[in-house]
Amino acid sequence: MARGSAKRLIYLYSCKNNSLFRVTNFISNRFLHHSRSSNCIFYPFTPSKIPNQLQLPPPQLTNFGNFQSFRFDWFCTLSENEKLKLDSTESVHLEAEPNKVDNEVGLHESEIENIGQEEERLHFAQIANRDPVEIYKELKGTLESGRQPLSDWDTLTEIFRCFCKSAWATNQALGVYIGASFFPTASREFSSFFLDKCNADLINYLVYLGPGVEVDKFLFPIFVEFCMEKFPGEIKRFRKVVESADMTKPHTWFPFARAMKRKIVYHCGPTNSGKTYNALQRFMEAKKGVYCSPLRLLAMEVFDKVNASGIYCSLVTGQEKKVFPFSNHVACTVEMASTDELYDVAVIDEIQMMADPSRGYAWTRALLGLKADEIHLCGDPSVLNIVRRICSDTGDELVEQHYERFKPLVVEAKTLLGDLKNVRSGDCIVAFSRREIFEVKLAIEKHTSHRCCVIYGALPPETRRQQATLFNNQDNEYDVLVASDAVGMGLNLNIRRIVFYNLTKYNGDKMVPVAASQVKQIAGRAGRRGSRYPDGLTTTLNQEDLDYLIECLKKPFDEVKRVGLFPFFEQVELFAGQLPNMKFTKLLERFSENCRLDGSYFLCQHMHIKKIANMLERIDGLSLEDRFNFCFAPVNIRDPKAMYHLLRFASSYAQEVPVNIAMGMPKCSARNDSELLDLETRHQVLSMYLWLSNHFEEERFPFVQKAETMAIDIAQLLGESLLNVSWKPESRNARKPKQQEKEVGYQRPLSLVKLRNKIKEEKHHNVEKETA
Numbered sequence: 001m002a003r004g005s006a007k008r009l010i011y012l013y014s015c016k017n018n019s020l021f022r023v024t025n026f027i028s029n030r031f032l033h034h035s036r037s038s039n040c041i042f043y044p045f046t047p048s049k050i051p052n053q054l055q056l057p058p059p060q061l062t063n064f065g066n067f068q069s070f071r072f073d074w075f076c077t078l079s080e081n082e083k084l085k086l087d088s089t090e091s092v093h094l095e096a097e098p099n100k101v102d103n104e105v106g107l108h109e110s111e112i113e114n115i116g117q118e119e120e121r122l123h124f125a126q127i128a129n130r131d132p133v134e135i136y137k138e139l140k141g142t143l144e145s146g147r148q149p150l151s152d153w154d155t156l157t158e159i160f161r162c163f164c165k166s167a168w169a170t171n172q173a174l175g176v177y178i179g180a181s182f183f184p185t186a187s188r189e190f191s192s193f194f195l196d197k198c199n200a201d202l203i204n205y206l207v208y209l210g211p212g213v214e215v216d217k218f219l220f221p222i223f224v225e226f227c228m229e230k231f232p233g234e235i236k237r238f239r240k241v242v243e244s245a246d247m248t249k250p251h252t253w254f255p256f257a258r259a260m261k262r263k264i265v266y267h268c269g270p271t272n273s274g275k276t277y278n279a280l281q282r283f284m285e286a287k288k289g290v291y292c293s294p295l296r297l298l299a300m301e302v303f304d305k306v307n308a309s310g311i312y313c314s315l316v317t318g319q320e321k322k323v324f325p326f327s328n329h330v331a332c333t334v335e336m337a338s339t340d341e342l343y344d345v346a347v348i349d350e351i352q353m354m355a356d357p358s359r360g361y362a363w364t365r366a367l368l369g370l371k372a373d374e375i376h377l378c379g380d381p382s383v384l385n386i387v388r389r390i391c392s393d394t395g396d397e398l399v400e401q402h403y404e405r406f407k408p409l410v411v412e413a414k415t416l417l418g419d420l421k422n423v424r425s426g427d428c429i430v431a432f433s434r435r436e437i438f439e440v441k442l443a444i445e446k447h448t449s450h451r452c453c454v455i456y457g458a459l460p461p462e463t464r465r466q467q468a469t470l471f472n473n474q475d476n477e478y479d480v481l482v483a484s485d486a487v488g489m490g491l492n493l494n495i496r497r498i499v500f501y502n503l504t505k506y507n508g509d510k511m512v513p514v515a516a517s518q519v520k521q522i523a524g525r526a527g528r529r530g531s532r533y534p535d536g537l538t539t540t541l542n543q544e545d546l547d548y549l550i551e552c553l554k555k556p557f558d559e560v561k562r563v564g565l566f567p568f569f570e571q572v573e574l575f576a577g578q579l580p581n582m583k584f585t586k587l588l589e590r591f592s593e594n595c596r597l598d599g600s601y602f603l604c605q606h607m608h609i610k611k612i613a614n615m616l617e618r619i620d621g622l623s624l625e626d627r628f629n630f631c632f633a634p635v636n637i638r639d640p641k642a643m644y645h646l647l648r649f650a651s652s653y654a655q656e657v658p659v660n661i662a663m664g665m666p667k668c669s670a671r672n673d674s675e676l677l678d679l680e681t682r683h684q685v686l687s688m689y690l691w692l693s694n695h696f697e698e699e700r701f702p703f704v705q706k707a708e709t710m711a712i713d714i715a716q717l718l719g720e721s722l723l724n725v726s727w728k729p730e731s732r733n734a735r736k737p738k739q740q741e742k743e744v745g746y747q748r749p750l751s752l753v754k755l756r757n758k759i760k761e762e763k764h765h766n767v768e769k770e771t772a
């Protein structure tokens with residue numbers, strides 16, 4: 001190798017025999033120039049961050065012999081275009097010869113770095129290119145380092161202080177199974193070792209580099225050699241932890257489904273294009289079928305429709321099981337879909353929900369695990385590419401059927417001019433909070449002759465259905481619907497026009513614009529084929545929101561790059577085995593830190609689960625499996641009353657006493673908003689009781705029948721209450737208003753334009769403040 005040319009060391013980590021190798025040859029050197037800035041190292045993988053591009057196609061994998069997982073930092077430095085190019089035209093050609101050390105990596109002429117002429121730089125370049133194993137051996141063999149000037153000493157201390165805190169090094173260390181929690185200890189010990197032993201040459205070089213990434217990259221391989229020798233037990237233990245949180249290759253979790261040759265039919269298209277209709281035709285023709293719905297309400301709708309057509313169909317949701325003895329068809333919520341049963345045809349509706357940050361895992365599980373000869377997916381095109389990828393992993397045949405809307409959706413440019421008096425029969429006003437929904441209902445009923453039905457998330461499906469029916473039927477005065485985004489999925493309503501009250505939504509932290517995909521989904525409720533209004537219209541209340549609506553409707557569907565996953569209990573249990581005595585909440589945290597996923601998947605958000613797990617920590621006597629299952633109970637974690645009841649249910653369960661409902665029935669429908677909120681909560685608690693009875697031993701929940709009756713009665717009371725609403729809505733978590741909220745009372749959230757302007761103004765203000 002030419003003197004002065006850059007030399008790089010490439011490390012691969014063998015997962016099989018737990019050792020580190022250097023790579024001898026690069027067949028394709030051109031990959032290297034992307035890493036010019038780095039000194040030498042590439043490490044295998046970081047458990048939670050394996051980018052897409054590292055999924056090597058199977059034939060190339062064989063080139064790697066023992067090596068199973070890789071991380072190449074330089075991939076991250078490529079631009080999107082370059083990544084694509086690499087993906088499509090090149091695979092990574094590496095050859096590694098275990099145990100044969102040859103650290104010289106030849107570079108292409110054009111990539112030879114001009115190290116410079118100065119003596120000092122050449123000398124330092126030689127040090128930079130030294131074999132870290134040799135350096136480590138040399139350090140080990142040294143009894144004591146020479147004396148260093150005080151100024152150098154300060155720099156060295158700073159260098160090692162930075163190394164111990166380096167996010168880059170912490171991250172890289174994961175690749176060789178030095179966990180983030182152990183890294184500070186390991187790096188501190190390494191610092192003492194190094195400073196005790198290093199010679200003048202090394203010191204000069206480190207001081208020349210100064211604290212920073214470059215020095216971290218020089219030290220890191222020496223640090224690895226040190227750790228391999230010093231902490232083999234810790235590395236082995238962490239490796240086991242990481243391996244037990246391995247969520248790569250989720251298609252292998254379902255060996256029975258993999259043994260089948262499944263045909264996947266993707267019904268791909270916009271809203272109101274007949275996707276679900278066509279999939280349901282196949283479902284009804286099949287000898288045995290399952291329909292997986294995103295919502296209880298939609299499962300109920302299919303259950304009714306299929307039974308009405310003369311085909312026996314059962315209903316299974318988390319809360320209820322209506323099983324007909326001779327039925328071969330079942331409509332269920334996607335979470336309840338059985339991956340044990342064999343079906344001829346399965347339908348997974350709203351497949352784009354695979355990308356949902358919290359619930360996505362349920363769709364992914366259904367797609368990977370359903371044992372059906374034919375699986376029909378209905379959804380927009382956003383997950384088409386990822387489904388193609390998954391099918392090539394699973395070996396299933398994929399057939400794509402593309403759809404167009406029956407009739408185009410027309411945007412009304414006039415808007416409602418900010419005045420709810422302009423609503424008309426068949427309108428559905430969409431607002432994004434319960435409070436706004438009632439404000440709108442009250443305003444419309446006060447200022448016009450229209451009456452309004454309401455649909456929002458906290459209402460039981462039975463009440464939502466009753467409200468939908470009231471709105472759909474023509475023989476009553478309820479001709480306007482006021483709804484939240486709960487109306488957005490799959491439902492067929494007699495809506496002529498969707499009017500967006502606003503296009504901003506509270507995301508739990510601040511007001512943000514509603515996502516374009518959601519706007520499309522909601523607007524798509526207008527003008528359904530077969531409804532009273534087959535020509536769909538959409539508009540906004542305020543003129544200033546119209547542009548955003550148009551922008552959203554025009555926008556093509558974004559391609560989803562990753563879909564959700566969540567571990568099964570068995571995986572969490574395996575992981576827990578590596579970390580005995582750890583509290584469940586902590587365990588979940590550690591799992592999410594250490595789990596390995598490949599590029600097509602993300603770990604679903606589990607705030608909800610963590611919050612329940614945290615609350616249940618104070619209960620003794622629950623097994624790990626019980627805790628895990630309780631965490632999925634359908635409860636509004638922001639409703640303290642509902643959370644209290646969940647805690648009570650879990651306590652009784654842990655004490656092995658029959659779980660009581662311990663909640664009375666209100667005598668009449670709600671007379672004010674707090675009574676309405678109370679009814680909503682009571683229904684939720686009953687729904688939770690029923691859910692628990694379906695997910696735990698039923699005999700521990702002996703009041704199922706009573707809970708069912710109460711739930712029906714409360715849904716009825718809620719329906720009656722909604723007809724009489726004439727009061728101002730309250731917030732569920734009644735609390736003292738914050739200072740700025742005090743005197744203004746309720747205000748309609750800012751329109752999008754106003755919101756944008758406000759953000760701009762604030763930014764401008766902050767800049768001014770900073771520059772002042």
Ligand SMILES: Nc1ncnc2c1ncn2[C@@H]1O[C@H](COP(=O)(O)OP(=O)(O)OP(=O)(O)O)[C@@H](O)[C@H]1O
Nearest residue numbers: 270271272273274275276277278490492528529530
């Ligand atoms: N071939 C058909 N014959 C009669 N009615 C149909 C036909 N195709 C669809 N429909 C009706 O058109 C309406 C919309 O169809 P469908 O629910 O299948 O749309 P979709 O594409 O699934 O929409 P979304 O994305 O909103 O779920 C439904 O009421 C459905 O019954």
Ligand SMILES: [Mg+2]
Nearest residue numbers: 275276378490
């Ligand atoms: Mg549909």
